[in-house]
Amino acid sequence: MQELCPSASPEPVAIAAPSGGARVRRAEHNPFVPQAKTVRLATPGRMGVLDFVRGLLLVLITVNHFPGPHTAFTYERLGFFTWAEGFVFLAGLTGGLFWGRGLARSGPVEFRNRVWGRAWEIYVWHMATLAVVVLLGIVIRAATAGSAHQPYGEWFSHNLAPFSERPAISWTLAGALVLLPSLLDVLPMYCLFLLAAPFAFIACHAGRWRTVLAISAAVWVASHMGLGAALTGWMPSEWRAGFHVFDPFAWQLLFVVGLIVGHLAARRELPAWVLSPWTTVMAALIVLGCMYLRLPWEAMGMHAAWAPPFEWVDRRLLPPGRILSFLAFVLVFAAIYRARPQWFTWEPLECLGRNSLPAFSAHIVYLYCFTYWVGLGFQTEPHATKVSAWTSVGLMALGVICLFAVARAYERYMAAGKASASPARAGEVARSAESRQRYTTAVN
Numbered sequence: 001m002q003e004l005c006p007s008a009s010p011e012p013v014a015i016a017a018p019s020g021g022a023r024v025r026r027a028e029h030n031p032f033v034p035q036a037k038t039v040r041l042a043t044p045g046r047m048g049v050l051d052f053v054r055g056l057l058l059v060l061i062t063v064n065h066f067p068g069p070h071t072a073f074t075y076e077r078l079g080f081f082t083w084a085e086g087f088v089f090l091a092g093l094t095g096g097l098f099w100g101r102g103l104a105r106s107g108p109v110e111f112r113n114r115v116w117g118r119a120w121e122i123y124v125w126h127m128a129t130l131a132v133v134v135l136l137g138i139v140i141r142a143a144t145a146g147s148a149h150q151p152y153g154e155w156f157s158h159n160l161a162p163f164s165e166r167p168a169i170s171w172t173l174a175g176a177l178v179l180l181p182s183l184l185d186v187l188p189m190y191c192l193f194l195l196a197a198p199f200a201f202i203a204c205h206a207g208r209w210r211t212v213l214a215i216s217a218a219v220w221v222a223s224h225m226g227l228g229a230a231l232t233g234w235m236p237s238e239w240r241a242g243f244h245v246f247d248p249f250a251w252q253l254l255f256v257v258g259l260i261v262g263h264l265a266a267r268r269e270l271p272a273w274v275l276s277p278w279t280t281v282m283a284a285l286i287v288l289g290c291m292y293l294r295l296p297w298e299a300m301g302m303h304a305a306w307a308p309p310f311e312w313v314d315r316r317l318l319p320p321g322r323i324l325s326f327l328a329f330v331l332v333f334a335a336i337y338r339a340r341p342q343w344f345t346w347e348p349l350e351c352l353g354r355n356s357l358p359a360f361s362a363h364i365v366y367l368y369c370f371t372y373w374v375g376l377g378f379q380t381e382p383h384a385t386k387v388s389a390w391t392s393v394g395l396m397a398l399g400v401i402c403l404f405a406v407a408r409a410y411e412r413y414m415a416a417g418k419a420s421a422s423p424a425r426a427g428e429v430a431r432s433a434e435s436r437q438r439y440t441t442a443v444n
Contacts, residue, residue, distance in 0.1 A: 002179055031167070049337060049344045050094055051353030055407075057083045058356050059349070059400055062363050065183070066370070066396035067387045072296040079290035079325035080313040084186070084246070085254060089330065091190060092197075092255040096262020099201050112198035117193035122357065123177075127189035129361040130174060132151045133368040134163045135182070178235070183364050189248045193255045200256060204263045216256035223249035224317055250318045257327075274331075283331035290325045323351070355407040362406040 060083045064075050076082060103111045137160040159181035162170040173179035177188040200212045219227075225303075228247045264270045273279055293308070312321040337344055352359055 011321055022363050047097070049341065050090065050097075051375045052346060053086070053353070054090060055349035055352030055354075057086045058352060058359060058363070058403060061087070062399055063396060064236040065363075065367055066392055066399065068392040068396065070393060070396070077294050077296065078290065079287060079294060079329050080308070080322045081326040081329065082315060083389055084315075085318075085322075085326045087186075088189075088193075088251055088254045089258040089326070091193065092258025092260075093198060093262040094258075095201065096204070096259040096264075098262075100205060100263065100266055103202065103205055103381060104234050108198075108202050111202075115194055115198045119191045122187050122194070123191050125357055125361050126184065126191070127175065129187070130181070130184055132365050134160055134179075136365075136368060138164050178232075183367060187248055187360075190249060192248055193252060196252075197255075197259065200259060201263065204260060209263065212256060213260060219249050220253040220318070223247050224319070245316060247316050249320075250316070254318060254323070254326075274343050276301050280331060283328040283335075286324065286328035287332050290328075328331045333353045348408075351411055352404055352407040355410045359403045359407045359409045363399060363403055366402055370395055370399070 060074070064071060064083065097117075099111070102114065106114070141164070162179065163174075170179055178192065180188060200216075203209070203212050227249050261270070308321060313325075314318055315322065
């Protein structure tokens, strides 16, 4: 299935509590599974809670992409972070939890090629999504050329005009993941992370996770010193729309932290203080403090007593305050899940999580259609809209319904394709897979 985060292992796994006493400085159990003797994965090779969370994050991201009265209560109200941080962290966490077995079974070369194959798959989805939104924009622009009403406002000129004015260079830069229109910068960031992920995970698997973390932290510091600006400063401003939202040199730290946490959790090697009740209490206090600061004071006709400086919580560069707020929330979430795992099971969300890549691409196309026809001017007037607030909320609800529909349809399509394969073809595929595993380094 096509999930946005790295794929889990294809084999069924039973996660059991460790036998014997726990080592002094190690956690006694995996913080991402409930406290039970054995937890059977809901779907072979998958953890249902990861799919559930991935699907929930996609819904929340879609909700926050639409303006309206709901954003006063849904955007960054649990702390100084958005749901995008959760997606990036979950991508690294999923890889850390499940890649170890694949690396041990297939060796580093084939493991690297499999991860790169996943990066290529995401790249293809990104380019296909970009082609669809560019085509829609050009068609709508041509259809409204003589009209006094331009439904897309400034959006087209800021994001897609280069593709109609300078198509050759624009598509070349887009193919190189340099030209990133708004909302189309997330999948390229994942591609870059997955290109480097095999080397980081192999080092973690060899016990050098501290070195990996140190290198990642150094790149994060370099991003705060202007690394991203130095590499993209030569571009015209209309080519750098995506770089204004996420700096991949900063956001890679969150992916790497997730990768390391997942790797250590899978091997039962997390430091004991991570699961300590005192750590959970401190994390809960941080979350409550951040929630208080992020209350919608303006919507309630009040003014916050204090607000942190912007540079402390800038989303683009992920400063320490933002990372602390998010990781504290992760610890609280893990504690709640281990105590009440039944709260985090709902098959429609799990289906959405299993097929989040096509659903995410569909949500981008839907947002661009909304932008073209409604005239949402994110670039010049954030959250400004030419329709009523409740019309925008209704379109947002329709977009969420479309997410579930696309995920369900894609899953059925993939299941039908597998079911239609002949026994002879199935045998050929099995023999080919065995041959690749033993004699080649082909990708999955």
